[in-house]
Amino acid sequence: MKTIMLVYSAGMSTSLLVSKMKAAADEKGVEADIFAISSSEATELLNKKSTDVLLLGPQVRFMKAQFEKETASKNIPVEVIDMRDYGLIDGLKVLNTALELIGE
Template sequence: MKRILLACSSGMSTSLLVSKMKEVAESKGIEVEIWAVSQDKVPSEMERADVLLIGPQMRFLKKKLASDAEKVGIPLDVIDPVDYGRIDGEAVLNKALELIGEN
């Protein structure tokens, strides 16, 4: 099972995206755990994740979070703003799996 962590400013705006990603994963038979947290919970939550995707509104934190992600050995990227705005669960799921090396 792959574990995908999403982070946004408050932890709320990605909840719909998480739901869409889970729907896509289930329809494709992909076993994943996907959850979203606010930026202050990222350091403690990333330790149990296989990949970290951050919301476009947190792009400015990428460098700092990349350092933390490197310490725990997980890839990190910013969610594409278009995919985020469209709540494109399939595109974001595919990006996460690509970063893990599963796609």
């Protein structure tokens, strides 16, 4: 089971993206726990929950360096979701990006 955390600022688009990613994972036969959390809650959850990859919504890309520092000791890859994929709510492309970052 892969755990994919998406970090957002305002959650409506991100929750739609999570739904599309879950559907894409089901179609691909990938077991994944995919969820979104606000940037203010992400740090605390990173300390409590095992996470394989951290994807940032384009609106919080300025926080990438901060999250890279927080995840460095845990070897959790951090990447900003492509703005086009995010805007189109392309769950398959974002899922594939996450899986590539994990090494799948």
